[in-house]
Amino acid sequence: MRLRTLTALAGALALSLVTGCANGGSAGSSANTVTYWLWDANQLPAYQACAKGFEKENPGLKVRITQLGWSDYWTKLTAGFIAGTQPDVFTDHIQYFGQFADLKVLEPLDDLGIDDSDYQPGLAANWIGQDGHRYGAPKDWDTVALFYNEKMARDAGLTAEQLNNLSWNPKDGGTFEKAVAHLTIDRNGKRGDEPGFDKNNVKVYGLATNGGGFGDGQTQWSNFAASAGWSYLDKPRWGTKYQYDSKTFQSVIKWYFGLAKKGYMPPLTDYNVQSNQANTQVAAGKAAAAFDGAWMISTYTGFKGLDIKTALTPIGPTGRRATMMNGLADSITKGAKNKEGARKWVRYLASDRCQKVVGRYGVVFPATPAGTEAAVATYEKKGIDVSAFTEPVADTKHFRTFSYPIAGYSADMTALMMPAMEDIYGNGKPVSSLDETNDQINRILAQ
Numbered sequence: 001m002r003l004r005t006l007t008a009l010a011g012a013l014a015l016s017l018v019t020g021c022a023n024g025g026s027a028g029s030s031a032n033t034v035t036y037w038l039w040d041a042n043q044l045p046a047y048q049a050c051a052k053g054f055e056k057e058n059p060g061l062k063v064r065i066t067q068l069g070w071s072d073y074w075t076k077l078t079a080g081f082i083a084g085t086q087p088d089v090f091t092d093h094i095q096y097f098g099q100f101a102d103l104k105v106l107e108p109l110d111d112l113g114i115d116d117s118d119y120q121p122g123l124a125a126n127w128i129g130q131d132g133h134r135y136g137a138p139k140d141w142d143t144v145a146l147f148y149n150e151k152m153a154r155d156a157g158l159t160a161e162q163l164n165n166l167s168w169n170p171k172d173g174g175t176f177e178k179a180v181a182h183l184t185i186d187r188n189g190k191r192g193d194e195p196g197f198d199k200n201n202v203k204v205y206g207l208a209t210n211g212g213g214f215g216d217g218q219t220q221w222s223n224f225a226a227s228a229g230w231s232y233l234d235k236p237r238w239g240t241k242y243q244y245d246s247k248t249f250q251s252v253i254k255w256y257f258g259l260a261k262k263g264y265m266p267p268l269t270d271y272n273v274q275s276n277q278a279n280t281q282v283a284a285g286k287a288a289a290a291f292d293g294a295w296m297i298s299t300y301t302g303f304k305g306l307d308i309k310t311a312l313t314p315i316g317p318t319g320r321r322a323t324m325m326n327g328l329a330d331s332i333t334k335g336a337k338n339k340e341g342a343r344k345w346v347r348y349l350a351s352d353r354c355q356k357v358v359g360r361y362g363v364v365f366p367a368t369p370a371g372t373e374a375a376v377a378t379y380e381k382k383g384i385d386v387s388a389f390t391e392p393v394a395d396t397k398h399f400r401t402f403s404y405p406i407a408g409y410s411a412d413m414t415a416l417m418m419p420a421m422e423d424i425y426g427n428g429k430p431v432s433s434l435d436e437t438n439d440q441i442n443r444i445l446a447q
Contacts, residue, residue: 033062034341035087039073042298046361050354054345061341081105081333088336089345092136092329094126094403095216098238098410100331101129107332107339108133112347119367120393123327126403130238136329137350138367140358143323143401144219145388146314147300148289149282150307152204156182156191156288160309164388167315168224170255176314180206180264183288192264199263207259208278208287209266212425215244215417215441216404219278219291221256222324227316228252232405239407240445244417245438250431257425268426282308293326294389295364301384310388318400323392325401327367365389412444 038047044067051063066087068076074096080086081103092100100106110133116124119138127136148163158179168176183206184192191197192206213220216232230249233239243249259265266287270276278290283303291313292300300308313321330349332342348354355366359374362382366372372390379386392399407413420437423429 031338032060032341033064034089034338034345035064035066036345037066037068037073037077037087037090039068039070039091040295040363041067041069042363043358043361046358046363047349049357049361050349053353053357054348057348058341058344061344063345081335084335086333086335088338088342089330089332089349091139092127092331094326094328094406095410095414097127097136097329098406098408101131101135102408105334106135107334107336107342108135109137109332109343109346110134112137112343112350114138114350120325120327120365120369120372122325122401122403123367126237126327126406127329128237130408136331137346139328139330139349140364140366140371141325141327141393142294142365143325143389143392144223144291144293144313145323146289146311147279147282147292147296147308148311149285150309152183152288153309158182160311163311165315166311168227169317170224170228170251173255173259174314177259177264180259180289181262182206184264186263192262197263199261202263202266204285205264205266205281205287206289207265208281208290209260209268209271210278210291211271211273212268212418212421214421215242215413216324217421218324218326218404219293221252222402223291223313223322224256224316225249225252226322226324226400226402227313227318227320229316229318231402233407236403237406239405242405242407242413242438242441242445244441245435250434253421253424253434254431260425268422282306294386297379297384297386297389298363301382310385312388312391320398320400321392322400322402324404325393326404407445409441409444409447413441416441 047065051065055062077086077090114124114134114137120141123138123141127134129135153163166176166179168174181192184202185204186198187201187203188198210219216222228248230246232242234241260267278292279296279299281287282290313323315321330346332346336342352368352370355368355371356374359366359371360378362375362378365375376386376390392401416437420434424431
């Protein structure tokens with residue numbers, strides 16, 4: 001069971017890949033070297049700068065950083081846990097945390113002095129396992145907002161104020177659906193809300209697609225479900241039951257994927273995780289807007305010839321807006337070759353000394369308030385307004401922020417929810433089919 005689950009964790013990790021990595025040499029370190037892995041190439045320069053500061057403070061210790069693409073990262077990391085070639089420290093994602101903690105491949109970090117109050121609310125608490133031990137030191141955070149093509153919005157007669165005050169409901173979509181429909185244009189120049197609109201021949205979709213969303217829907221349907229009052233699990237952390245069988249959730253999913261049936265969002269067949277993600281659709285002029293995360297700010301604002309702005313997530317039936325607030329962490333592997341050096345490096349990564357450096361690079365929002373302030377200042381210097389991402393964290397009265405679902409067997413949940421959501425999105429399967437999928441997931445979780 002554990003080997004099967006561990007294999008599922010990396011997606012489709014074939015036995016040949018595991019064997020290949022085992023024969024490929026060790027990623028271990030010597031007594032004076034700490035090995036550190038991350039997946040985001042945009043963040044590599046910032047952490048190289050942190051490594052220099054760390055090495056200056058710790059004479060004799062060196063940090064060797066390895067950057068891998070997202071898919072290769074998890075495949076090689078998972079294989080490393082099996083083969084003993086894992087790094088000392090790695091960038092951890094909450095999506096994988098539950099499974100890693102369950103498999104006992106992480107080193108407890110209780111002695112690092114991590115205090116919840118030193119970081120943005122909720123970030124530190126998310127990395128406490130079911131056993132009460134800490135397994136991750138807060139690294140950064142992100143929220144989701146609506147990126148949109150300013151010219152397309154202007155041509156449609158939509159102002160920034162209007163886009164920042166949209167509301168939605170699962171019955172008729174509210175002003176959000178009206179805006180998305182109006183931003184949609186078919187091959188004959190008809191907008192989605194005009195007579196004669198041809199939904200089968202769309203030139204520009206009002207809303208880009210990021211696929212079915214697996215079981216979290218972070219940049220797809222999560223903000224809608226949460227603003228309707230739904231939660232993934234029966235408890236905020238380490239819940240015992242998923243709630244995909246909720247009528248509220250299913251009404252949200254039916255409406256959301258219904259946007260594609262109406263021609264306002266691309267069909268599932270148009271989405272490709274490698275070559276045609278939401279940002280690619282916006283960059284190519286195939287979509288006017290897209291929900292995406294703060295980690296994509298530099299990507300969207302860097303599109304040549306396009307003026308991309310951001311708007312807040314829409315107000316839901318509960319009267320509040322919602323956005324997932326995800327946060328990465330740095331974790332030490334149980335099989336780390338240099339645990340003493342790893343602890344020093346992770347403590348440094350979680351400190352203002354490193355987080356302010358990362359913030360000044362303006363790629364992500366670091367976990368500490370001082371690091372976040374440094375990032376905001378850098379974005380302001382670049383002329384980039386990031387308030388659509390920071391406002392939800394500051395205004396808890398009007399915004400609901402929530403975490404990625406934290407529970408055991410998360411890889412199994414994802415493996416079951418991915419085809420289930422794609423069947424609803426792309427194959428017309430009824431949302432009620434989620435009842436059976438939810439039962440399957442909860443049976444696994446109850447083990």
